Amino acid sequence: MVRGRGNAVTINDVARLAGVSPGTASKALNGRGQLRSETRRRVVAAAEQLGFHTNLLARSLQEGRTYTVGVLTTDSFGRFTIPIMLGAEDALAAGQMSVLLCDGRGDRIREQHYLRTLLGRRVDGLIVTGRTTDPRPSLGRDLPVPVVYALARSDDPDDLSMLHDDQQGAGLAIRHLLATGRRRIAHVTGPERHLAARDRAAGTVAALAAAGEPLILDQPLWGEWSERWGRQAATILMRSGAEFDGIFCGSDQIARGVADALREAGRRVPEEVGLVGVDNWEVMVEGCRPPLTTVDLNLTELGHAAASKLLRAIEGHPLEKGVQLLPCRLVTRHSTEMSPL
Amino acid sequence: MVRGRGNAVTINDVARLAGVSPGTASKALNGRGQLRSETRRRVVAAAEQLGFHTNLLARSLQEGRTYTVGVLTTDSFGRFTIPIMLGAEDALAAGQMSVLLCDGRGDRIREQHYLRTLLGRRVDGLIVTGRTTDPRPSLGRDLPVPVVYALARSDDPDDLSMLHDDQQGAGLAIRHLLATGRRRIAHVTGPERHLAARDRAAGTVAALAAAGEPLILDQPLWGEWSERWGRQAATILMRSGAEFDGIFCGSDQIARGVADALREAGRRVPEEVGLVGVDNWEVMVEGCRPPLTTVDLNLTELGHAAASKLLRAIEGHPLEKGVQLLPCRLVTRHSTEMSPL
DNA sequence: GTGAAAGCGCTAACAG
DNA sequence: CTGTTAGCGCTTTCAC
Numbered sequence: 001m002v003r004g005r006g007n008a009v010t011i012n013d014v015a016r017l018a019g020v021s022p023g024t025a026s027k028a029l030n031g032r033g034q035l036r037s038e039t040r041r042r043v044v045a046a047a048e049q050l051g052f053h054t055n056l057l058a059r060s061l062q063e064g065r066t067y068t069v070g071v072l073t074t075d076s077f078g079r080f081t082i083p084i085m086l087g088a089e090d091a092l093a094a095g096q097m098s099v100l101l102c103d104g105r106g107d108r109i110r111e112q113h114y115l116r117t118l119l120g121r122r123v124d125g126l127i128v129t130g131r132t133t134d135p136r137p138s139l140g141r142d143l144p145v146p147v148v149y150a151l152a153r154s155d156d157p158d159d160l161s162m163l164h165d166d167q168q169g170a171g172l173a174i175r176h177l178l179a180t181g182r183r184r185i186a187h188v189t190g191p192e193r194h195l196a197a198r199d200r201a202a203g204t205v206a207a208l209a210a211a212g213e214p215l216i217l218d219q220p221l222w223g224e225w226s227e228r229w230g231r232q233a234a235t236i237l238m239r240s241g242a243e244f245d246g247i248f249c250g251s252d253q254i255a256r257g258v259a260d261a262l263r264e265a266g267r268r269v270p271e272e273v274g275l276v277g278v279d280n281w282e283v284m285v286e287g288c289r290p291p292l293t294t295v296d297l298n299l300t301e302l303g304h305a306a307a308s309k310l311l312r313a314i315e316g317h318p319l320e321k322g323v324q325l326l327p328c329r330l331v332t333r334h335s336t337e338m339s340p341l
Numbered sequence: 342m343v344r345g346r347g348n349a350v351t352i353n354d355v356a357r358l359a360g361v362s363p364g365t366a367s368k369a370l371n372g373r374g375q376l377r378s379e380t381r382r383r384v385v386a387a388a389e390q391l392g393f394h395t396n397l398l399a400r401s402l403q404e405g406r407t408y409t410v411g412v413l414t415t416d417s418f419g420r421f422t423i424p425i426m427l428g429a430e431d432a433l434a435a436g437q438m439s440v441l442l443c444d445g446r447g448d449r450i451r452e453q454h455y456l457r458t459l460l461g462r463r464v465d466g467l468i469v470t471g472r473t474t475d476p477r478p479s480l481g482r483d484l485p486v487p488v489v490y491a492l493a494r495s496d497d498p499d500d501l502s503m504l505h506d507d508q509q510g511a512g513l514a515i516r517h518l519l520a521t522g523r524r525r526i527a528h529v530t531g532p533e534r535h536l537a538a539r540d541r542a543a544g545t546v547a548a549l550a551a552a553g554e555p556l557i558l559d560q561p562l563w564g565e566w567s568e569r570w571g572r573q574a575a576t577i578l579m580r581s582g583a584e585f586d587g588i589f590c591g592s593d594q595i596a597r598g599v600a601d602a603l604r605e606a607g608r609r610v611p612e613e614v615g616l617v618g619v620d621n622w623e624v625m626v627e628g629c630r631p632p633l634t635t636v637d638l639n640l641t642e643l644g645h646a647a648a649s650k651l652l653r654a655i656e657g658h659p660l661e662k663g664v665q666l667l668p669c670r671l672v673t674r675h676s677t678e679m680s681p682l
Numbered sequence: 683g684t685g686a687a688a689g690c691g692c693t694a695a696c697a698g
Numbered sequence: 699c700t701g702t703t704a705g706c707g708c709t710t711t712c713a714c
Contacts, residue, residue, distance in 0.1 A: 008463075008485060010707055021685045026709055032709095034683060056461040057407065058707035060400050062690050068441075068462075076425060086417070089444050101442040103430050117439060118443060120397040121409075122349075144349060227628045253624070283594070283624070287568045311589075351691055362701045367693055374694095375699060399691035403706050685714080690707105697702075 009052045009159055018046035043272055045252045049156035050235045060122065062143065068098045071119035071309060072139075074130035078104045079281070079297060084129050084151055087303025095311050097124070108137070116138060127175070128152050128197040129303075134195045135162050146313035150306035151299065153323060162306045166196050169328030170203025171277040171294040173248045178211055180338045182246030182274045188233040188258060189250025190225040197222065200250050200278065209301045225250070232256020238265055245273055252277035252284035252294055259288050259335065290334035309326050354524025359387035367542065370395070409439045410651060411459035413480075415471035416447045417492055420622070421640060425470050425492055427668045428644025430479040436463070436652050449478070456480060466651045470644075474504050477537045487654035491647035492640065494664060502646045502664045507537050510636040510669030511544025514589045514617040517671055519552055519635065521679045522589030523615045527557035529599060532564040537632050538563065541591050541619065557585045566591070571598020579606055586614055593618035593625035593635055600629050600676065616676040631675035645666050 011197070015025035020043060027033035046052075060066040073081055080159035085099075088167060088195075092099060100123060102114035118126065120297035125145045130136060130152030138156035139147055149161040179186055187204045190197040191207060201220040208215050217240060237244060255277030259269055269275050269283035269290055278286065282295035307325060312321045354368035361384060368374035369384035370393075387393075401407040410433060414422055426440075433440060441464060443455035459467065466486045471477060471493030479497035480488055490502040518526050528545045531538040542561040558581060564570035571590060575598070578585060588597035596618030600610055608633055612617050618626065621637035625635050646667060654660040 009705095011709095013706080020705085023709075023711095026683090026686055029710085036683060039683075053457060053461050055402075055463060055707050056458075057402050057463050058690090059401055059709075060690095060708085061692090061706090064690070066398065069459045071442075075425070079417075079420065079423075082418060082420075082423070085442075086444070089442075093584050098462065101412075101426075101430075101440045103427070116394060117397075120394050120438065122396060145366075190706050209617060253628075286595075288595075292686075349691095352693095353691080363691090364695095365700055371693085380699080396691050399706090400693075401706095402690090402708090403692050403694085432713060479684075569702090593704075646700075683714105684711090688709105690709090690710085694705095695703085698700085698706090 007039060008055070009050045011052070012057070013050055014043060014047045015050045017050060018043045021075050023153070027181060032136075034298075039335070045282060063329075064122075065124055066122050067096055067126060068100055068121065068123045069113055069125045069307075070100045070102060070121075070123040071127045071129060072102050072104055072111065072114055072118070073159075074104050074106060074111070074128065074136055076103055078131060080131040080151060081129060083299035083308075084303035087300035088127060088219055088307040090151070090300075091304045091307035091311065097311070100190060108201055111139075115297070116341060119144065124314045127306055127310060128154070129306075132165065132194065132196065133199070143333055146319050148306045148310045148313075148319065150303055157323075159323050160309065160319045162309070163325055164297040165325035166199035166298065167203035167206070168325070169278060169297065170200040170248065171207040172328060172330040173278070174204055174207035175210065175211075176215065176274060176332070176336060177246040177248060177274050179209075180246075180270075180274050180336050182323060183213055184216050184242075184244045185213065185246035185248060186242075186244045187220040187248050187250070188237075188254055189220050190231065192222045192255070197250055216242050220250075227253050227257035227260070230254035231261040232257075234258040234261035238262075238267070247273060247275050249275070249277045252279040252281045255292055255294070255335075256284050256288045256294070259290070259292070270335050270337045278279075280331050285331075285333060288335065293332045293334075293336040295331070296329045296331050298326060298329055301312055343416075349396070350391045351396070352393070352403050353391050354391055355388045356385060358391060358563060361385045366635035370406045374442070379681050381682060382616035397458040397624045407467055408437055408620075409441055409462065409464045409486045410457075410466045410468060410648075410655075411443060411453065411462075411464040412468045412470060413443050413445055413455055413459070415445050415452070415469065415477055416473070417444055419472060420474040422470060422490060424640035425644035425647075428499070428641040428646075429468060429491070429648040431645075432640075432645045432648035432652065438652070447495050450608075456516050460485065465655045466649055468651060469495070474507065476539070477489040487651060489647045489654070489660065491644055494617055498664075499662050501649070501650065501660045501662060503643060504666055505638040505640065505643060506668055507540035507549070507665035508544035510619060510638065512548040513669060513671040514553075514636050515545055516618070517673070517677060518587040518589060518615050518617060519554065521587075521611075521615055522555055524582075524587045525557050526554065526587035526589060527585045528561040528589050528591070529571065529578075530561050530563060531595070538591055541544045545589055552639055557583050559678060562596075566594055568594050568598035571600075572602040573598075575602035575606070576600040579603075579608070588614060588616050590616070590618045591640075593620045593622045593629070596633055596635070596676075597625050599629070600633070603611065604630065611678045620642065621672050626674060629676065632679040634671070634675075637670045639667060639670055653673050 104111035129331040138154040277294040285292040376635040445452035476496040618635040626633040
């Protein structure tokens with residue numbers, strides 16, 4: 001039976017066909033109340049016959065709850081958003097929640113507009129996501145629904161922001177390089193203005209200090225998140241005359257650039273230099289020669305965790321406040337096989 | 342004023358404060374009907390004072406239309422989904438439509454489940470998106486809302502499927518190689534089981550035939566969509582003893598692998614060999630040495646076009662049927678500078 | 683066990 | 699010009 005919009009089967013149609021009242025039909029279909037099982041069967045049969053599907057809109061209006069969460073991206077979506085969304089979707093789908101997606105595109109006005117729309121649609125909660133760890137303006141207090149910031153840091157300490165732990169991740173990388181026998185480690189990373197770069201550098205410095213080993217060149221090589229910069233930086237390192245046997249890079253792209261430049265200069269990875277990146281970006285780590293050991297930010301888990309917290313908040317448990325850091329994970333590949341030295 | 346869920350300001354509150362009836366308040370707030378401007382002002386003021394925001398749920402229920410479209414991904418989302426979504430979002434936002442996102446993850450059951458949910462939520466239309474051009478099962482006829490397949494091909498010819506034109510794209514690449522002076526062109530591509538690979542090969546063969554030039558090795562080199570395969574394929578080509586001065590690769594990843602292998606074998610790009618990829622995937626084309634000329638699939642435009650068609654269908658204009666192919670676009674970079682020969 | 687009635691928040695139709 | 703009424707589709711008392 002073909003039905004256009006506007007003439008969908010309603011629960012009244014089902015009730016009529018089954019010879020019961022709408023209220024009874026509702027109970028039958030939702031397994032509530034006390035009904036003769038024969039009645040229940042009759043209603044279900046009628047619903048099936050008519051191809052009835054509950055109008056969730058009407059139910060939401062009545063229930064005061066939509067089983068929908070809004071996901072608001074700060075900076076448009078990109079490769080960081082994907083794992084976050086996958087994780088969030090996973091957690092939300094388990095709770096039968098749907099996702100209303102809005103792309104703020106880094107535009108505050110647009111974001112406010114979407115916020116209005118989402119609240120107008122009576123979402124049960126909000127996830128705000130971005131792609132940097134740098135603080136961003138809060139959506140505001142006094143919102144009628146709970147909000148979790150995932151891979152985004154609200155500037156209001158009363159909000160809950162969930163982020164990966166860059167310092168801890170850097171520590172993993174450095175300790176792994178040390179464990180594979182490297183003693184003269186350099187750090188090549190992105191722009192100093194990015195908090196993520198500063199955190200990774202801080203983690204690097206701390207882990208080296210704890211081991212009593214030096215940071216080669218005494219400071220990180222700040223640059224861009226690009227392969228090109230990785231190649232440049234490797235050249236700078238080699239020309240500096242400093243000896244080094246390990247490089248921790250602030251991103252897989254940088255690391256891949258470094259790997260290329262080292263290979264072309266005849267320095268062997270991992271035999272002479274151990275190399276670690278950050279991101280576990282498949283196309284980079286697998287494209288790299290040799291395949292790259294890297295720090296995985298666990299973004300899928302982050303998205304999952306953020307959505308889970310939000311679900312709990314929607315169920316009534318108040319949200320924690322402040323910044324929560326989730327640990328990163330080291331993924332070892334060929335670029336850090338044990339040094340023969 | 343802080344308001345929790347469930348005690349939101351309604352239009353009745355506004356009406357009461359403004360000393361009018363809900364009906365009048367509705368007209369005032371929506372600029373409909375004939376009202377004294379003073380009344381209108383009073384209502385608006387009251388709404389503002391109370392922080393009133395229309396409950397879109399209630400309005401949708403009444404209007405029979407939700408200003409929401411469902412986006413159902415076939416294969417989980419990834420890098421191809423992003424541009425499609427960006428384009429779609431752009432077109433939809435202009436029509437004040439929101440997006441309910443569901444991730445089918447390549448699971449038919451899950452997809453059916455989401456379809457139910459989306460229809461239950463009374464979306465006004467659906468966009469089905471994937472990441473291959475290979476046919477996929479139709480969502481079915483008899484759906485109460487219009488459906489557009491974007492970067493996904495329904496196996497039902499009565500559905501509207503919108504795809505980029507791989508054959509045309511290949512033609513662009515080949516003619517460009519010819520125009521830059523190449524005459525002995527090879528084709529390295531992905532697995533033959535992928536329609537995209539077969540189409541690109543067909544376009545290649547056709548364009549070469551039209552120009553009366555040979556395909557080196559007489560057939561495409563089928564393989565994988567990976568850099569590794571690109572490197573292997575380049576080696577195979579060089580070892581074959583065949584002369585070649587141009588290579589059209591089925592993806593940017595393959596092309597980048599080819600570029601690396603050629604460079605390491607001392608063959609210069611673009612001086613000795615012109616190289617073209619497909620995808621215009623930034624990280625690949627910019628990471629490639631030299632930067633890669635490539636065929637852009639125009640996925641953002643595809644997403645935009647699909648959403649626009651859907652909007653028109655929602656407005657009542659019936660949807661076209663069948664497969665619509667959108668043209669690709671060539672983006673030239675250093676890898677195909679004019680051959681000196 | 684089942685039905686009738688009320689109401690979620692909004693808008694459209696019709697009176698006045 | 700403004701108020702009243704009815705109804706979108708569903709669920710939930712509360713009678714019977």
